[in-house]
Amino acid sequence: MFSGKKIRLGVLTLILAIGIILGGCSPHSEHNEKQSSEPIKVVTSTDFYGEVAKAVVGNKGTVSAIINKPSMDPHDYEPTPNVAKEVHGADVVVANGVGYDTWMNKLADGGNDTYIKVGNDLLGKKDGDNPHLWYLPSTMPILANALAKQFAKRQPKNKKYFKNNAEKYIKSLSGINDEIQKIKKMSLKINQKQVYVSEPVFDYAINTLGFKVANKSFEMAVENQSDPAPKTISKMQDGLKKHKVAFFVFNKQVDSKTVNNLMDVAKKNNVPVLPVTETLPANEDYAEWMTNQYRQLAKILH
Structure with missing residues (x-):
């Protein structure tokens, strides 16, 4: 009386097991696995923000800064097609915000997953406020911690690594x-x-x-x-x-x-x-x- 039910349950269990295995190999799962293993590409508007990003991401990604020479004026900078392409292909983009590097807005909206405007998103500033945020002692520590969390979302297995890097960088500013x-x-x-x-x-x-x-x-x-x-x-x-x-x-x-x-x-x-x-x-x-x-x-x- 119960033998047929046992067979049906056995078949059902097998089907569920196969479904779970196949689910583990789904494109979404593969995408997440690929995402968490690929180097994180970061682009920053200025070199001093790039420094923070490099310190935090360590050997788990690459960082490039657009304004990377003392002679370059962040206010009047005009991005080249190559720069636009670089920003478009980034995983994380960091800009000063509050009206300082507005040229980054159009570039970052093109396709990167995460766009961080330090003043607007992390410091509660608004356009029109004093944009020279790097002279505020709390800016770099706040950015370092924010980047550690952001990088951890892309590479969860390296969460502790990013956190330790952020703490080390913040300590270097003492x-x-x-x-x-x-x-x-x-x-x-x-x-x-x-x-x-x-x-x-x-x-x-x-x-x-x-x-x-x-x-x-x-x-x-x-x-x-x-x-x-x-x-x-x-x-x-x-x-x-x-x-x-x-x-x-x-x-x-x-x-x-x-x-x-x-x-x-x-x-x-x-x-x-x-x-x-x-x-x-x-x-x-x-x-x-x-x-x-x-x-x-x-x-x-x-």
Whole structure:
């Protein structure tokens, strides 16, 4: 009475077993397996973001940066067909966002699986905010951790590897924080906390150090490629002569007659002047770049 039922159950069990085996060999499964074993292709808009990606992905992928020379201007960059093809074929694309490298938007929308805009997606910034996010001490650690999670989605078996790489990279930035803390202690003895800048490149760092930009209208005019009002320039000259600011910051990659004249006034009146750059200098990594600038500031404030 039960023998036929046993046979039918046996056949059903066999069919289910075959289905499971075949399911394991399905195209979807093969795709996932292939995806998790193939090197992760990463393209970043700038070399300092590329540095973070390289540190985290390690030997499990490749990274290329589009803006990779100090002389290249991220604002005015025009992608070539080869660059467009490279971005289109990437698994992960990293851009600064907040209106800084807008040329990446059209390229990244072409076909990559993941497009990360550091400012918009990771830092809660919006278009129009100060785009020089790499001068914010928290940016690189946040990006490193975000990339570790993103890479782990593509290669789950290497999750711990990516996480460890991110932690190692973040630890390598500790020297930057050491310099920041030194200047913070120095600032406690400085009565004047206001600072003049040629443009908003170093603003995040200035705020982190406990100082405040006192010539917002001037820096925004320069940032928007317009001429600062004569009244604004006159006020800055007076401020430098009367030592109303702790120091003057200028972007040494930009040659401006107006800024040069203000620098002359600063130097004649013994106001410390700090040169900074918007792009990564040749033969330096991110930690060296930041550390050198903070050390220079500590030196001129001493």
